[in-house]
Amino acid sequence: MAIIQIRNTGEQISDESAVREFLTGNEVYYDHWTLDAIPADLREEFSLDDAQKERILEALSPQIEALAAERGYVKWDVVAMSEKTPNLEEILKKFEQVHTHTEDEVRVMAGGSGVFVIKGKDGGYFxxxxxxxxxxxxxxKTPHFFTMTDERRFVAVRLFIDPSGWVAHPFEDPAFTKA
Ligand SMILES: [Fe+2]
Incomplete structure (x- = not known):
């Protein structure tokens, strides 16, 4: 289950219905999948080769295809990062810049953990x-960025409406507060 942390107040929301209500109020789509279909040998694996990524997509394909049909995604892939990822600190510095896209940014966390930092409807970040x-x-068009947690490992499925149009536009925001 996702947990919300509000940057300006330090408030934390962890109750499931309150999390869903908060995200809905900020127009952020949220769902939670069971991942039983992922093969056991891939569940604790965070350095994935292309064949392993394909197996994860195959295992989750009924859920992915249902989401794609519902929300218009045409393409999907898998990203995996961990402490073994070369130049990790540099990559994270690049990640942690507020930006926007002209389409929505979807992630299915297939393993590990991650954080989306998002500008809320009230102007503050959570x-x-x-x-x-x-x-x-x-x-x-919602300012945000994605980064890793201190766990420093995740596997995520990304889904795209138009992969060629998926570009990060930097968003300079004096309202952004670093954690
Ligand atoms: Fe993004």
């Missing part, structure tokens, strides 16, 4: 701490 099974979509 963190959505995601764990395995969490599915989130940040709406188009």
């Amino acid at each position: 963190d959505v701490v995601l764990s395995a099974g969490d599915v989130i979509s940040v709406p188009e």
Whole structure:
């Protein structure tokens, strides 16, 4: 289950219905999947080769295809990062810049954990701490970034409406507060 941390107040929301209500209020799509279909040998694996990524997509394909049909995604892939990822600190510095996209940004956390930092409707930022099974979509044009937790490992499925149009536009925001 996702946990919300509100940056300006330090408030934390962890009750499931309150998390869902908060995210809905901010127009952030949220769902939680069971991941029983992922083969056991891939569940604790965070350095994945292409064949392993394919097996994860295959295992989750009924759920992925249902979500794609419901929300218009045409393409999906898997990203995996861990402490073994080369140049990890540099990559994270690049990640942690507020930006927007012209389409929504979808992640299915297939393993490990991650955080979306999102600009709320009230102008302040909140963190959505995601764990395995969490599915989130940040709406188009909403300032945000994705980063790792201290666990420093995740596997995520990304889904795209138009992969060629998926570009990060930097968003300078004096309202952004670093954690
Ligand atoms: Fe993004």
